[in-house]
Amino acid sequence: MQFSSTSSYIVADELALAVNAAVTLEKPLLLKGEPGTGKTKLAEELAASLGVPLLRWQIKSTTKAQQGLYEYDAVSRLRDSQLGSDKVHDISNYIKPGKLWQAFTAAQRPVLLIDEIDKADIEFPNDLLHELDQMEFHVYETGEQITAQQRPIVVITSNNEKELPDAFLRRCFFHYINFPDAATLSDIVRVHYPDIQRELLQTALEVFFDVRKLPNLKKKPSTSELIDWLKLLLVEDIGPQQLRDSKGLMPMFGALLKNEQDVQLVEKLAFMARRRES
Template sequence: MRFSSTSDYIAGDDLTMAVNAAITLQRPLLVKGEPGTGKTELARQIAASLGVPIIEWGIKSTTRAQQGLYEYDAVSRLRDSQLGDARVEDVSNYIRKGKLWQAFETDERVVLLIDEIDKADIEFPNDLLQELDQMQFFVYETGATIRARHRPIVIITSNNEKDLPDAFLRRCFFHYIQFPDMDTLKSIVAVHFPDIKPTLLQTALTQFFEIRETPGLKKKPSTSEVLDWLKLLLAEDLSPEELRRDSGGALPKLHGALLKNEQDVHLFERLAFMARRQGR
């Protein structure tokens, strides 16, 4: 099984190599990068490229590792016992399977996405070490051991909001998705907007990279945000001339798609004010 770019996703040589290395080593692929650089979509496209299903486990700050294995609903069992329900005789009726269990019991190999692992408690990755390493876990309530029928392709994403434990990192193959350069970004845009005019695309992307490289910017706009911006530019039918800013500090057209906090908007307003003063 070898991953390659799809018609909907452009993967660079280094990313393609990382995915295939993780598949060969049968280790989880830990993918880091700026928010909006396509980490989650990568897992979906790996599944599409390999022709296998995907199981997605979105992590929140309250997510516990045990939830990925299973949860025992003792409250429901107690309530049913008080009502005389015969289901209480079989404890398995009150076991809710987690995403890892679902991935382990499938009849074919699947992609298992553990999305934004850095949102959870710092102990969360360590609590999954044995299960991801040995591809099995024990269900205490039933006495059963659940073993993976086929080792899933595990993709783990992180926005780098917190450091992950060394013991966990040691078991992963790591890749950092670099922000695409101009040529790669043009290829990505071509997938989504194949009919965009080259002059508009060149003007828009030149302006976009100028914005990203502005000193003092708190949050740099990402790949997903430039795609949203281009969609708006096309919807408004703006020409390259209308898109060009009068000065390097002026706010870009439809800037709300690119600048996502007031500090960055104020930064460009100050730059525009200074540029006007210097132009007098």
């Protein structure tokens, strides 16, 4: 398998190599990078390019590793027993397969996305070591042993909110997605807006990178936020000259700046720049 850029997703050569290496080694691909750099999108595009199912396990702060295997609904079984239902005689009626179970038993080799693993408890990755390494687990309630028919392609994303355990990292192929340069961003934008004027795109990228370079910025705007901002500029018919003439906050700044501290910082710097010019 050789994964590369698609008609709707631009992938850097280093990232394409990482994807292909992880698939060859049959190890989970651990992706880190700024939010909005396309980590989740990569798994979606990988599944689409291979023509295989995508199973997405969205991790939250309350997610437990067991939920990825299966969940046993003891409450429903108790209720059914009180109602005299015949279902209670088969405990498998109360076993709900999780995303790993679905991936292991899929008829076609799927892409399994474990999204934002760093949001979970620190023990969460360790609790999945055996299952991701051996591709099997035991169902205690039924005595079944669930073993993968074929190893799914596993993509794990992290926004670096927590450090991951060394034992878990050893079992992964790691890649950090660097923020795209201007040329790559230009290619990405043209995938979404193929008819955008070159001058508008160039001016918008200059403004965008100027904002990202500001000192003490609490949240740097991401690729996805650039795409949103450009959509607004196109809808409102805001041209490159209007962007250059802007003396304060850039038009539609709410797409790029996401908290009041950053808005105040940009306003302050723009005010100081005007004073120096006068």
